[in-house]
Amino acid sequence: MSEKSKPEKLKVIELFAGVGGFRLGLEGWKGKSAGSNYRLPLRSRTEGGYEVIWSNQWEP
Numbered sequence: 489m490s491e492k493s494k495p496e497k498l499k500v501i502e503l504f505a506g507v508g509g510f511r512l513g514l515e516g517w518k519g520k521s522a523g524s525n526y527r528l529p530l531r532s533r534t535e536g537g538y539e540v541i542w543s544n545q546w547e548p
Contacts, residue, residue, distance in 0.1 A: 497537065497538060497539060498537065498538035499538070499539050
């Protein structure tokens with residue numbers, strides 16, 4: 489795979505961690521996207537494929 493076609497790291501923002509969140513869609517799919525038609529293999533978080541950014545949103 490050439491450098492030009494190498495997928496960049498995805499940044500995932502965990503918005504709904506208490507109800508499953510978006511991160512769970514990336515974990516456990518064995519390098520495959522469930523339904524986005526993303527054709528390039530997804531590397532796992534430990535392989536540097538994506539980075540999870542945690543956020544704390546407090547609402548009174």
